[in-house]
Amino acid sequence: MQVPISFMTVALFAVIAQACFAAGLLAASPFNRVSNRFLALLMAAIALWVLDGFFRASGLYGQNANLYFSPIYYSLAFGPLLYFYVRSLVNHGFRWRAGYWLHFGPVLLQAALYWWLRFQPYAVRNDFWQHVHRPVTYRLEFIGTWVSLMVYLFLSLRLLRQYSRWLEDNFSEVSRLRLRWLRWLLVLLAVVSGQWLVELVLREFFGLYYRYDYSTELLGVVVFVIGIVGLRQADMRAVHFAPEEQPGQVPAETGPVEPLPVAAEPAEPTVVEAAATGPAQPIQPASPPSAPGPDPRIMERIRRALVDDKLYQNPTLTLAELSAHTGLPARLISFTVNAGFGRSFNDLVNGYRVAEVQRRLAAPDARRFTLLGIAFESGFNSKTTFNRIFKQMTGRAPREYQAEA
Template sequence: MLLVLLVLLVLVGLVSLQWLLEVVLREFFGLYYKYDYSTELLGGVVFMIGIVGLRQADMRAVSFVPEAAPAAPETAAFIGAGALPDSAVSLARPGNASPVPASTPDTLAAAAPAVDAAVLARIRRALEEERVYLNPTLTLAELSAHTGLAPRLISFTVNQGFGQSFNDLINSYRVAEVKRRLATPDAQRLTLLGLALECGFNSKTTFNRIFKQFTGQAPREWSSSE
């Protein structure tokens, strides 16, 4: 294998030297080759590298060595038994071993990381006061740039603090904004589609689907019932 790599390295070096020679002859002496074989030579070298790579892609050459099995319970129990009191030694014996308690939901909940209240408040302010959801192309990365919070932190806080995915949270604010504007006298100046576009939706199809998902009604049904 080492020899093959050495041959490939030499071939790449030869192609590079030929290119350098062509540049010198062309730029300094005004000499041009009638036929340029550099591209063909480079293609041949790349082809050979591909063949060598495919030949190495053989998983049979990969071996996995299993980890050593853990020590038997009896052995672990009696290691250093002389330094333990009799009661501890008796508890360590297999016959007296007590079962390990299973993890309860309360234990798992306590182990889960808590939501940072300051981060939650910053996201809520960006949505409710700065109304970033009106941006029809809003993404997690854009919200991160707007708030200065890491994308993963925003995603975690939205999932745990709001109980929604990022997209569902943004769309819920957009739907709420449409419903709020439909209830105002100024709603008549725009069509439903125009109103949806002003509220952050980017197409009629998306607006109809999302609105019905959150309200159970099509936009026109909701508008006529108001």
């Protein structure tokens, strides 16, 4: 067999080779092991789909009819593998359960069909193509792949939205954990789904097969992006997001709270406290609460841990670490921060950090230190994150604020 050299054949071969290499690296990666294996399987399944396009573009199908019905079609696994990749990536404690096999039932049937056909004589395969596959099973396979991918794309996007909200309530530094690249990947897969819908309409209503088929090229772009970005994903061992556990609910049992010393007179709020809690609001008439409110003693204990013990200066402070320091349940802290301080955990901690930067810039010896040095000593560990958060909270870029200080 001869493979003609053209841009398309070279590009498709390069994509397949890159996908196989990247999938091998992901499968052997020492961190994010479970999620990376799901991603490696997804890359392998997409690479096999691209291989079908390579066979068509190179004319190998015409040179060797036995290549037809090779067991390279596992498209019904695209959606489930993507969903379980997202699910295991945002929860380091993810464990496989027997019930999850139901998600892969359709692709197991798809694989069984092609493996059975692979060992049949050419006459049987040709008869199957003419009388069964083209009029029936091809449609079921194609439409099923489209429906499956759309359903699991929706589930994955919903899970990522929930994860984004949870992330703000559990981590003070989220720049490497946001998974923005994964959202773009899901959008790209949605574009592929749109292309498949166009192919479906052209085939069903106009009888056009492969006339305007760009899904192979689009999937090639998808697998190329996965290979580059998936390998650069940050270590997610600290992330344990369980979607069924919604934050912000009052825990049933909060445990004993140590009494705090009562001041003789209310203290003047410090710069840090003012920045973290925002400007004072006018007192509203009291109304009967519909649910228990935050305990002021819990709020004070959280404030003391962050301000007096300077936990906000820990650049990677998490809700779990604050819980361990205070001895308070993480869910109780999350509820108190949201309901009492009116902020997410991320905003609260970064509010203290920004206030510390402002305090340091107002000090007489501020010119002795660099702006970035002050930011790092205040708890930030990234120039980009510092600039973004400072401007978000003050309305001015750090350099502008420094010039006016």
